[in-house]
Amino acid sequence: MVDVNLTLDPVWDAQGAGWVxxxxxxxxxxxxxxxxxxxxxxxMMxxxxxxxxxxxxxxxxxRFESQDLWGWQKPGGVPLxxxxxxxxxxxxxxxxxxxxQDLFWPWVWGPGYQVYxxxxxxxxxxLEYAHEKGGLGYYVHPVSTAEPFSEGGRASVPVELVVDAVLxxxxxxxxxxxxxxxxxTAAVWHRFLNLGLPIAPSAGTDVMTNFYRTMAVGTTRVYANTGGAANWPAYLGAYKAGRSFVTNGPMLDFRVGGVGPGEVVPLDAAKGGSIEWTLDLRTAVPVEQVEVLVNGEVVWSSAGLSQPGHRAYSGRIDLPEAGWIAVRAVGGPAGWPSMDMYPFAHTGATWIGQVGSSDAAARAQSARELMQxxxxxxxxxxxxxxxLDIPKLRARFARARARLEALTSP
Structure with a gap:
C-alpha cells in the first residue's frame, strides 16, 4: 500500500479577507x-x-417531512x-x-394541488409572515431562460415575483x-435595482444531500463581507445589506471610490466627473468576460482568465447622479469544480448617493419592461x-400595476 498526500492550494483566503x-x-x-x-x-461543509x-x-x-428538525442549530462557531x-x-x-422561528402553513397551495x-x-x-417573525424571505430558482424580457421569455418569470418585488x-x-x-435572473434583478429596490443577491445549490452522487453543497454560494466576524448577526446583517457577491466559481473583490457592494458612493466622490474602481478576480475555473455595470448597462469590459488564477483590474468610470454599480464575471466552459451550466459571479449593488437611489431614465425603462x-x-x-373568485390576488396585482404605472415616466 502507498500513502499519497495531496496539498491543495486555495485560489483565495476568503475568511482572511473578511468574507463569509x-x-x-x-x-x-x-x-x-x-x-x-x-x-x-x-x-461536507x-x-x-x-x-x-x-x-x-x-x-x-x-409528505411534509423533517418537521422534527425545525429549530435545530449547530452550537458553537463555523460552520454555522x-x-x-x-x-x-x-x-x-x-x-x-x-x-x-416558526414554520409557515400551508407549505403548498394553488392550481394543480389536490389540497388548497x-x-x-x-x-x-x-413574505409578510417572515418579516413579522423577524426573518427574511427570498425567491428561489426564479428564472430559467437567459432572455426573460423577450416575447417568449416573460412567462418564465414566477407569476408573483414582479408583484412582490415592486411592492x-x-x-x-x-x-x-x-x-x-x-x-x-440577473436581468430581472437589475430592473428591480433600477426601481430603487435594495434587493440583495442570494445563492443556493438546491441539492438534496442524501442523494447519491449529487452536486456538492456550496457549489453555488454567496460571500458576505462581515469584516471577518463569523457569527449569525454579523453574517445576516451583511447578507441582507447586499455587502456580498454570488458565484459558482469566480470570486470578486470590487471597490469603487474605496467602497464595496451594499455600501454608498458619496455624490461628491467623483472628482472631475469620474471615479476610480478596482477589482480582484480570483477563480478556480476559466471565465471569459469581466464587466462593470452601471444601472444594468456595461460601461467597461475585459477578458477574464483562461485558467484558474488571479488578475487585478482597475480603471475610472463616469457616474450618473443616481443608481448603482456592480461587477459581473461570466462565460466559459462548464466543468469541475463549478458543477453549473457556465461560470458566473455577480457583486451586490454599490449605490450612488444613497441606498435605493435610482436614475430617472433607467427607472422608467425598467418599469415599462416589468409591466410587460x-x-x-x-x-x-x-x-x-x-x-374562481380571487379578490386578494387580484387586488395585490392591481397595487403593483399602479405602482409600476407611476414609475413609467422619467
Whole structure:
C-alpha cells in the first residue's frame, strides 16, 4: 500500500479577507431510503470551505417531512447551520424563509394541488409572515431562460415575483442556482435595482444531500463581507445589506471610490466627473468576460482568465447622479469544480448617493419592461384560477400595476 498526500492550494483566503460564505438553498433529506442527520453536514461543509448553511425544510409531494428538525442549530462557531423553510406555491413561485422561528402553513397551495388548490392566497402573505417573525424571505430558482424580457421569455418569470418585488416585500433574489439561469435572473434583478429596490443577491445549490452522487453543497454560494466576524448577526446583517457577491466559481473583490457592494458612493466622490474602481478576480475555473455595470448597462469590459488564477483590474468610470454599480464575471466552459451550466459571479449593488437611489431614465425603462412581464403574469393568473373568485390576488396585482404605472415616466 502507498500513502499519497495531496496539498491543495486555495485560489483565495476568503475568511482572511473578511468574507463569509453561505448556501441558502438545499435539502438535507428528500426521500430515498437513507436519511442524514444535521451533523452530517459538518464534514461536507468543511470539505467545501463553506461557513454558513440554511438547509430548507420542504414538502415532497404530499409528505411534509423533517418537521422534527425545525429549530435545530449547530452550537458553537463555523460552520454555522440553522434550518429554514421552502414554501412552494408552484404556480406563483417558490420562496425560501430563514430566521422565522416558526414554520409557515400551508407549505403548498394553488392550481394543480389536490389540497388548497383554489385558495385565494398570495406569496405576499408568506413574505409578510417572515418579516413579522423577524426573518427574511427570498425567491428561489426564479428564472430559467437567459432572455426573460423577450416575447417568449416573460412567462418564465414566477407569476408573483414582479408583484412582490415592486411592492417592496422581497428581501433577496437567488441569482445563482443549479436549476435556473443566472444571466436571466440577473436581468430581472437589475430592473428591480433600477426601481430603487435594495434587493440583495442570494445563492443556493438546491441539492438534496442524501442523494447519491449529487452536486456538492456550496457549489453555488454567496460571500458576505462581515469584516471577518463569523457569527449569525454579523453574517445576516451583511447578507441582507447586499455587502456580498454570488458565484459558482469566480470570486470578486470590487471597490469603487474605496467602497464595496451594499455600501454608498458619496455624490461628491467623483472628482472631475469620474471615479476610480478596482477589482480582484480570483477563480478556480476559466471565465471569459469581466464587466462593470452601471444601472444594468456595461460601461467597461475585459477578458477574464483562461485558467484558474488571479488578475487585478482597475480603471475610472463616469457616474450618473443616481443608481448603482456592480461587477459581473461570466462565460466559459462548464466543468469541475463549478458543477453549473457556465461560470458566473455577480457583486451586490454599490449605490450612488444613497441606498435605493435610482436614475430617472433607467427607472422608467425598467418599469415599462416589468409591466410587460406583469401583463403576462396576470394572464397566467387568470388562466390558472379560471372561474374562481380571487379578490386578494387580484387586488395585490392591481397595487403593483399602479405602482409600476407611476414609475413609467422619467
Amino acid at each position: 460564505s453561505a448556501d441558502h438553498h438545499f435539502h438535507l433529506n428528500y426521500g430515498g431510503p437513507y436519511d442524514l442527520v444535521p451533523t452530517d453536514l459538518i464534514p 468543511k470539505g467545501e470551505a463553506l461557513d454558513v448553511a440554511t438547509p430548507l425544510i420542504a414538502n415532497l409531494h404530499d 447551520i440553522r434550518f429554514g423553510q421552502e414554501i412552494r406555491s408552484h404556480f406563483l413561485g417558490h420562496m425560501g424563509l430563514i430566521e422565522t 388548490g383554489t385558495d385565494d392566497r398570495t406569496n405576499g402573505e408568506v 417592496g416585500d422581497v428581501d433577496a433574489l437567488e441569482l445563482v442556482c443549479l436549476w435556473s439561469n443566472p444571466i436571466g 412581464v406583469l401583463d403576462v403574469s396576470e394572464q397566467q393568473l387568470i388562466a390558472g384560477y379560471v372561474n
